[in-house]
Amino acid sequence: MPELAEVEFYRKQWDAGLRAKILSVELHARKRVFRGGKTRELRQHLTGSRFTESSARGKQMLFRFSGGNWLGLHLGMSGTLRVEPAEFRPEKHDHLLLRQVRRALVFRDPRLFGRVRFHHGKATPPWWSMAPEISSADFNANYVAEFLRRHSRAPIKAVLLLQHGFPGVGNWMADEILWRAKVAPAKRTGALTSTQVRALRRATRFVSSEAMRIIGRDFSDPPRSWLIHERWKAGGICPRHKTPLTRGTIGGRTTAWCTKCQPE
Numbered sequence: 001m002p003e004l005a006e007v008e009f010y011r012k013q014w015d016a017g018l019r020a021k022i023l024s025v026e027l028h029a030r031k032r033v034f035r036g037g038k039t040r041e042l043r044q045h046l047t048g049s050r051f052t053e054s055s056a057r058g059k060q061m062l063f064r065f066s067g068g069n070w071l072g073l074h075l076g077m078s079g080t081l082r083v084e085p086a087e088f089r090p091e092k093h094d095h096l097l098l099r100q101v102r103r104a105l106v107f108r109d110p111r112l113f114g115r116v117r118f119h120h121g122k123a124t125p126p127w128w129s130m131a132p133e134i135s136s137a138d139f140n141a142n143y144v145a146e147f148l149r150r151h152s153r154a155p156i157k158a159v160l161l162l163q164h165g166f167p168g169v170g171n172w173m174a175d176e177i178l179w180r181a182k183v184a185p186a187k188r189t190g191a192l193t194s195t196q197v198r199a200l201r202r203a204t205r206f207v208s209s210e211a212m213r214i215i216g217r218d219f220s221d222p223p224r225s226w227l228i229h230e231r232w233k234a235g236g237i238c239p240r241h242k243t244p245l246t247r248g249t250i251g252g253r254t255t256a257w258c259t260k261c262q263p264e
């Protein structure tokens with residue numbers, strides 16, 4: 001499932017079409033990615049408009065078009081954004097295509113867990129996330145401590161996955177953050193020490209910015225010293241201790257951790 005940095009990578013693919021006009025819009029209106037949304041308006045308003053701006057917050061992307069038109073995209077489990085030649089014919093899983101003179105901007109999603117939303121209006125859409133980005137100054141110690149306090153009964157692993165608190169953090173990033181902060185994933189959030197809360201914020205910032213720099217740029221792999229390489233492989237070991245990782249389900253998600261780095 002795409003997380004922060006993968007989303008950034010895909011967002012930038014469509015930037016190839018910035019400043020160019022949309023000649024036509026082709027879409028599979030009945031597919032679940034549209035959730036019965038305003039596909040007719042989407043087609044009418046975007047046709048003839050110009051693609052002016054793109055941004056991402058966590059796992060959500062927002063594309064702006066002239067005339068007060070906004071397209072929200074969420075990649076779900078298997079969505080991708082790609083750029084194809086101008087004469088490209090959409091295939092079965094290409095649920096949205098914006099055709100320009102020189103290229104076609106395509107949203108493909110075989111498993112249909114992604115989402116396409118449309119908004120027409122001067123201001124950003126009401127559904128556009130307001131959670132502070134992890135890289136922003138608002139993601140400060142007070143914000144993190146307060147968010148954790150409001151979810152004090154849940155295991156910390158589950159809280160790290162809440163998109164309105166940690167936008168863009170998914171399963172692998174959460175495990176990487178916990179391992180670096182030396183916090184056991186099942187630990188009740190309210191039982192964290194202030195030192196652990198500080199370590200979690202630091203690790204969240206570090207993993208996010210490094211993932212954006214390394215994966216977000218060209219889909220390169222993080223360094224070998226990261227937990228991500230060991231998480232799923234048989235006999236996966238802690239990169240620090242070289243001892244086997246423990247696995248279990250926490251907050252409904254498969255989790256890997258090192259009992260030496262992250263004692264209960």
Ligand SMILES: [Zn+2]
Nearest residue numbers: 238241258261
């Ligand atoms: Zn370890």
